[in-house]
Amino acid sequence: MAPTSETLTAERILEATEEVLRRHGPAKATVVDVARALGVSHGSVYRHFRTKAALREAVTKRWLDRTSGQLSGIVAADRVPEDRLREWLAALFAAKRRKAGEDPELFATYTVLTDENGTAVSEHITDLETQLTRIIQAGVETGDFAATDPEASARAVFQATGRFHDPCYAREWEEPGTEADFAAVVDLLVQGLRRTP
């Protein structure tokens, strides 16, 4: 975190902002703090981001994109679609639960950020639903799934599993029985997707 004399870039500002958010939390993280962490005046930060809100939104996007990236590998995996679907949902749940459990304060920070950036979140959700659509589409092609509208089914699966990935349920993810609940919901949804012979 030394105020190196490298040129000031959007990337460096975003890294410093994440650090300041980690240290001070979402309420007390100011752009003056970010500038101080970089050893520049806060005016320089405004050269790269028009407003504080824009800066926070960029940080939010980065964070959400990292999550999407982690899951995209599973979509392309060489497995039966049903297994890919189960694995994808399990990975989404596991990733969220790990983040919430390991560093609750940081998770709370990002929850605040996502709450104030509806647009970035919508794009992220669209992204995840697209990944799900691909898996279900693959299942339709192999004949394992019977979905007349894979996109709508993907949306339904995503919404129906909200309890296991939406941050508003984070405090319940460590309660006993959650694993079983997750399995029951996924089983029900997979059963609903299957082609009925």
Added chain:
Amino acid sequence: MAPTSETLTAERILEATEEVLRRHGPAKATVVDVARALGVSHGSVYRHFRTKAALREAVTKRWLDRTSGQLSGIVAADRVPEDRLREWLAALFAAKRRKAGEDPELFATYTVLTDENGTAVSEHITDLETQLTRIIQAGVETGDFAATDPEASARAVFQATGRFHDPCYAREWEEPGTEADFAAVVDLLVQGLRRTP
């Protein structure tokens, strides 16, 4: 709201409290306000409810019980289990959405109350899940549903439809496409419950 000279009863206090909450909102509703509305000293209120928290919890319970009561009729209806299930879920969604849409401030007030009364909410959810269990159990008996554990299936159905009854999603209930999303999730779940011939 005249300070009648009827005897002071828990029931009257609860009614006055609801009125004060409606008027002032959850943050500014004090037990002094409640006492003033009843024309008594606040000490008298403490004769019926040990703490302010207990009073608020009692109000919350009343409100939640009214919702449960509205749905219980559907459970006993004389219909095919699948239709009863669909109707019950639709009624739950409709009731929540109507409350949130008609008087958003009052709905927000009760959302705050439920947030601070985890116990009352848990009991309410157990109650609703029991109603769902009965419907699914009936479906198993008629052979329409294939559930090895109706209680677990009921829990899964309730959790999977959270997006359409959990207050944390209230602001999204009026967005276009919500009806279709609801239908898609319910169809998927019902399909998952059906006995596969």
Added chain:
DNA sequence: CGACTGACAGATATTGAAATCTGTCAGCTG
């Protein structure tokens, strides 16, 4: 005697003055 009151101590909320922050921009600097 049992239901109610009102004064009280400690906890919580409100308020307004002072401090800090956001966003701009004229001017400095390499």
Added chain:
DNA sequence: CAGCTGACAGATTTCAATATCTGTCAGTCG
């Protein structure tokens, strides 16, 4: 001249003094 600085106006937040509230209880009243 492109990138940065720092002073500035208006908006927002902080903080401490002040007011209100919660919960108790000795005492009043019918």
